[in-house]
Amino acid sequence: xxxxxxxxxxxxxxxxxxxxxxxxxxxxxxxxxxxxxxxxxxxxxxxxxxxxxxxxxxx
Amino acid sequence: xxxxxxxxxxxxxxxxxxxxxxxxxxxxxxxxxxxxxxxxxxxxxxxxxxxxxxxxxxxxxxxxxxxxxxxxxxxxxxxxxxxxxxxxxxxxxxxxxxxxxxxxxxxxxxxxxxxxxxxxxxxxxxxxxxxxxxxxxxxxxxxxxxxxxxxxxxxxxxxxxxxxxxxxxxxxxxxxxxxxxxxxxxxxxxxxxxxxxxxxxxxxxxxxxxxxxxxxxxxxxxxxxxxxxxxxxxxxxxxxxxxxxxxxxxxxxx
Numbered sequence: 001x002x003x004x005x006x007x008x009x010x011x012x013x014x015x016x017x018x019x020x021x022x023x024x025x026x027x028x029x030x031x032x033x034x035x036x037x038x039x040x041x042x043x044x045x046x047x048x049x050x051x052x053x054x055x056x057x058x059x
Numbered sequence: 060x061x062x063x064x065x066x067x068x069x070x071x072x073x074x075x076x077x078x079x080x081x082x083x084x085x086x087x088x089x090x091x092x093x094x095x096x097x098x099x100x101x102x103x104x105x106x107x108x109x110x111x112x113x114x115x116x117x118x119x120x121x122x123x124x125x126x127x128x129x130x131x132x133x134x135x136x137x138x139x140x141x142x143x144x145x146x147x148x149x150x151x152x153x154x155x156x157x158x159x160x161x162x163x164x165x166x167x168x169x170x171x172x173x174x175x176x177x178x179x180x181x182x183x184x185x186x187x188x189x190x191x192x193x194x195x196x197x198x199x200x201x202x203x204x205x206x207x208x209x210x211x212x213x214x215x216x217x218x219x220x221x222x223x224x225x226x227x228x229x230x231x232x233x234x235x236x237x238x239x240x241x242x243x244x245x246x247x248x249x250x251x252x253x254x255x256x257x258x259x260x261x262x263x264x265x266x267x268x269x270x271x272x273x274x275x276x277x278x279x280x281x282x283x284x285x286x287x288x289x290x291x292x293x294x295x296x297x298x299x300x301x302x303x304x305x306x307x308x309x310x311x312x313x
Contacts, residue, residue: 004278011270017246029148031235031243036158038239040165047169050190057186 001048009041067137074130075206078167081123082199085192087116092188113182120195121174127202128167135160151233152208158234159205166198 016037020030094109139147147153173191174181181191207217208230223230 004274008274013242017242020243021247026148027243027247028151028233028235029154030246031239032154032158032233034243035236035239036161039158039162043162043165043169047190047194050193054184054186054190058180058184 002045005041005045005048009038012037012041063137063140067134067141070130070133070137071206071209072130074127074134075202077123077130078127078199078202079123081120081127081195084116084120084123085195085199087112088120088188089192091116092185092192095185117174117179117182121171124167124171124174124195128164128171131160131164131167131202135164150212152211152231155230155234156205156208156212159201159208163198163201163205166194166201170194170198 013034016030016034019025020027020033025033091109091112094105098105099109100106142153147157170191173187173194177184177187181187204219207219210217211230222228
């Protein structure tokens, strides 16, 4: 799952970074979009790690 | 005629109110967690209060978060129609608000999903309860900050203004972390990108997007897969086992 999130993040970042100058988006809008996407994926990964940690505590 | 501004106000009130209710319930659950760790058995009235609290707090937090999510979604949709796109993207404060709202929405969805998927285990498992509380409080913090920026956009003050000035935060500046600014700067200055034909790039990106969507669908399908043979109880597969002939078809010998 972590690997999947990492791959998804890399692909999404590449897509966002390439798409931004072509649309064209203002640089600060593109940077904030990229940051939001990255933080969102990081939150997902953290929740996943937290769930694993919780499952380990139950056994 | 009902304007988008009026609907936006209604949805904003609904989601902030509901999520605040959920946060109050989370404070009750925090009290329960602290009591279970440190104060259990000291005072009878506190034990009784701690026993009653989760019975009320968990459903209230859940229902509050669900109504908050409905209001949040409605607020985002009506908010887009309330202001013209140019006004939306040209204000740094709006961009900051969009970022915070997006992250808050994600965390509230995870919060509701956690309760739906884990059920009452969010109470019985200590670590799961800590995770549940953590996600809820971070989501509420993001929602509150986002709502505070909304107050600025409406031309009013916010209760968080003294906090912003105390820790020297300028809400009208873009809240961009340096690595993202550097990356975007690099991409915008990258010479090969300007020479490429735009149409083929769009096609390529569409293909990549399609691949990502297929990957997400496959992941969801694998999570909600049919039960494997190992997960199915023996009775469901083989029927009632006859004690005289436990393996009439020789299945176990294979």
